[in-house]
Amino acid sequence: MDALGDLLTALVSLSHLELMLGLLITGAVILVLEDWRLNLWALMAQFVLVGVLLARVIPLRVALIKVIIGSMACVILYLTARRMHWGKGKEANHGWRKLILAGRDAFSMNLSFRLPVALLAAVVSYALGNRHPFVDQPYGISEACYWLVSVGLLIVVLARDPFKVGLGLLTFQAGFGILLATFEESLSVAALVGMVNLLIALAVAYLTATQTAFPAEDDQA
Amino acid sequence: MNLLLLIFLPLGAAAPVYLLRRYWTAAVSVSVATILALIGICARTPLGQTGYLLGRELFLDDLNRFLLLLFYVLAGLMILYTWRCPQGWAFCPCLLAILGLLSGAMLIRTFLIAVFLLEMAALIFVFMIHGRRPAPTGTALGYLVPQVLAAPCLLLLPWLFESFTLHPENALLIRFAVIALSLGFGILLAAAPFHSWLPAAVQGAPPMAGALLICIFSQVNLALVIGVIGDNPWLATDAPTLSVISTSGVLTALIGGLFAFGQRQPGRLLAYAAISDMGFVLVGLGTGSLSGITAALAHSVNRSLAVLLVAMSMGALGSHLKRGTASTLREALRQTPGGTLGYIAGGLALGGFPLFNGFATRWLVYRSLTEFDALFLGALVLSGVGVVLGYLRSWSVMLEGSSETGEEREPLMVTVIILSLASLCLLLGLVPGLLVTPLHDILQGIALVGPGV
Numbered sequence: 001m002d003a004l005g006d007l008l009t010a011l012v013s014l015s016h017l018e019l020m021l022g023l024l025i026t027g028a029v030i031l032v033l034e035d036w037r038l039n040l041w042a043l044m045a046q047f048v049l050v051g052v053l054l055a056r057v058i059p060l061r062v063a064l065i066k067v068i069i070g071s072m073a074c075v076i077l078y079l080t081a082r083r084m085h086w087g088k089g090k091e092a093n094h095g096w097r098k099l100i101l102a103g104r105d106a107f108s109m110n111l112s113f114r115l116p117v118a119l120l121a122a123v124v125s126y127a128l129g130n131r132h133p134f135v136d137q138p139y140g141i142s143e144a145c146y147w148l149v150s151v152g153l154l155i156v157v158l159a160r161d162p163f164k165v166g167l168g169l170l171t172f173q174a175g176f177g178i179l180l181a182t183f184e185e186s187l188s189v190a191a192l193v194g195m196v197n198l199l200i201a202l203a204v205a206y207l208t209a210t211q212t213a214f215p216a217e218d219d220q221a
Numbered sequence: 222m223n224l225l226l227l228i229f230l231p232l233g234a235a236a237p238v239y240l241l242r243r244y245w246t247a248a249v250s251v252s253v254a255t256i257l258a259l260i261g262i263c264a265r266t267p268l269g270q271t272g273y274l275l276g277r278e279l280f281l282d283d284l285n286r287f288l289l290l291l292f293y294v295l296a297g298l299m300i301l302y303t304w305r306c307p308q309g310w311a312f313c314p315c316l317l318a319i320l321g322l323l324s325g326a327m328l329i330r331t332f333l334i335a336v337f338l339l340e341m342a343a344l345i346f347v348f349m350i351h352g353r354r355p356a357p358t359g360t361a362l363g364y365l366v367p368q369v370l371a372a373p374c375l376l377l378l379p380w381l382f383e384s385f386t387l388h389p390e391n392a393l394l395i396r397f398a399v400i401a402l403s404l405g406f407g408i409l410l411a412a413a414p415f416h417s418w419l420p421a422a423v424q425g426a427p428p429m430a431g432a433l434l435i436c437i438f439s440q441v442n443l444a445l446v447i448g449v450i451g452d453n454p455w456l457a458t459d460a461p462t463l464s465v466i467s468t469s470g471v472l473t474a475l476i477g478g479l480f481a482f483g484q485r486q487p488g489r490l491l492a493y494a495a496i497s498d499m500g501f502v503l504v505g506l507g508t509g510s511l512s513g514i515t516a517a518l519a520h521s522v523n524r525s526l527a528v529l530l531v532a533m534s535m536g537a538l539g540s541h542l543k544r545g546t547a548s549t550l551r552e553a554l555r556q557t558p559g560g561t562l563g564y565i566a567g568g569l570a571l572g573g574f575p576l577f578n579g580f581a582t583r584w585l586v587y588r589s590l591t592e593f594d595a596l597f598l599g600a601l602v603l604s605g606v607g608v609v610l611g612y613l614r615s616w617s618v619m620l621e622g623s624s625e626t627g628e629e630r631e632p633l634m635v636t637v638i639i640l641s642l643a644s645l646c647l648l649l650g651l652v653p654g655l656l657v658t659p660l661h662d663i664l665q666g667i668a669l670v671g672p673g674v
Contacts, residue, residue, distance in 0.1 A: 153370075156366055161358075162358055162361070162362055165362055165365075165366065169365070169366065169369050172369070172370070173369070176373045176376075179377075180373075180376060183379075183380045184333065184379075184380075188275040188276060188277075188334075189333065189334075189337075192275075192334065192337040192341075193337075195337075195341060196337060196340055196341060196344065196372075199341055199344040199345065200344060200365075200369060202344075203344050203347040203348070203365060204365075206347065206348060207347065207358055207361050207362065207365075210351055210355050210358070211358045213355075214354075214355045
């Protein structure tokens with residue numbers, strides 16, 4: 001716990017621009033890329049960046065709780081994806097073909113649509129955050145909140161499988177969590193937000209497992 | 222202590238019930254014992270008792286006790302039904318966990334925490350959607366996404382209320398509060414135009430899970446709406462909240478009724494009928510008067526009874542009526558007497574047919590409207606007609622039966638529960654005072670605008 005606290009304290013020295021850039025990249029990676037490993041790493045990085053951003057306006061231990069619970073949600077999703085061999089069917093077995101297919105599968109089919117949409121969402125979030133900030137907080141809290149909420153909604157809308165929808169919902173929750181943390185700094189509320197995030201991860205893991213285990217029934221139904 | 226037991230007893234019992242899932246009778250017995258204990262604790266706890274959860278106050282008042290007892294009885298009936306008609310391994314443990322969280326949401330005075338508890342209960346429901354065979358993933362996602370998106374709207378409300386208290390001159394805050402309230406509760410109550418998730422969820426989930434969604438979750442949401450407006454009276458006096466609720470109610474009733482008329486799938490039909498009934502409840506609530514709120518709550522209780530009756534009957538007909546064996550009503554009555562009679566009675570009650578409980582409280586809602594609401598009245602009558610006609614049309618589909626039936630005859634326990642519920646619906650239709658008078662007494666202090674008609 002202390003080591004994690006020290007790490008977060010060290011990361012607090014990141015500049016506002018670096019943090020925003022990090023959130024922009026992680027959100028865009030989840031929206032644009034299809035590879036589940038990359039998506040999960042991006043989600044994990046997003047939780048850490050949100051924690052660092054929040055550590056400037058709320059007590060460090062509350063921010064730390066958010067990072068720890070976010071990591072737990074990522075672990076739940078990782079274990080589910082591994083156990084269910086998520087995306088295994090798409091991969092070729094060996095050789096150069098595997099490399100080419102893996103590279104192609106990392107990007108979603110409609111990349112030319114998703115990338116401009118992500119850019120548009122980033123521009124709109126920046127403009128909204130500057131003109132209509134939610135709270136009188138510095139450090140780009142409003143911009144980060146707008147960006148994560150909008151990119152989370154975009155991921156949910158554009159996703160077809162429960163795993164990706166779950167990533168979108170957790171991104172959306174991370175964005176809203178920033179806003180809520182600035183209004184309500186109590187530990188109990190942070191814990192409840194964390195429990196909701198964990199339940200979302202569990203529900204998504206369950207739906208992913210069911211979809212993978214009973215694909216025929218799912219199609220028929 | 223007693224209030225904490227209402228939350229933690231079912232939450233604690235969920236784990237052993239889950240572990241006992243392979244010994245079905247034992248799991249059902251533990252679940253029923255827990256429900257009986259909850260009923261006993263709730264009935265014996267003195268009114269006005271307080272407790273603390275996460276440092277926030279819990280409080281038991283008349284309305285809470287009435288609603289909690291209703292939930293426990295409904296949950297008990299659901300569990301007894303699942304003893305003979307299993308609804309999937311997750312049903313009993315999840316139901317208990319949900320009951321604990323919803324009890325917390327009802328009892329806690331801090332709205333923010335109540336919304337969190339409600340959201341957690343809604344997330345646990347995801348595990349019930351897959352019954353004995355997996356529901357379509359789209360159904361589960363179609364349920365999950367709106368629940369997660371609705372919660373932030375409600376979580377913003379305390380901040381908006383606080384800001385309004387500090388800056389009463391800021392009209393924008395009122396607007397934001399009404400928008401957040403309408404969006405959040407509109408989605409959760411499946412009010413038009415946010416209703417589309419409910420029919421898909423009820424059609425895809427096992428019948429008892431669908432009934433839980435309509436009978437218990439909606440009531441908790443309704444109680445929270447009443448609590449929020451009661452705690453912030455300016456929402457009723459200075460903001461257009463009540464007119465938004467009324468208008469949304471008429472739209473919901475009309476859309477529910479029209480869509481119910483067009484439906485032939487029993488699950489979707491039940492959901493649209495429930496949506497139409499929710500419209501009536503919202504119209505009653507939107508009047509803001511004592512008579513209107515009483516009518517709204519009484520109608521929502523009647524709606525719960527009728528929905529449970531239809532869901533149980535639907536499940537019985539689906540499980541025990543073999544395809545091709547029951548082409549006539551007489552044969553259906555022989556194989557599934559409870560299911561057949563319950564489906565007819567429940568459909569009529571949901572549509573507000575005279576003599577049934579749905580009619581009595583619909584009449585109260587009509588009476589709570591003022592003379593200027595002729596358009597509302599016409600729309601409400603039309604919606605009721607749509608639901609009754611929808612049920613009449615669906616009868617041929619129900620008589621087709623299923624090719625995946627296990628037993629030939631409906632179990633006696635199921636027949637008894639269904640016929641008891643049907644009798645209760647008829648009794649409350651013939652003597653509506655049994656429900657309306659105690660509710661009227663409970664709600665004496667909660668009129669949002671005035672005494673009303």
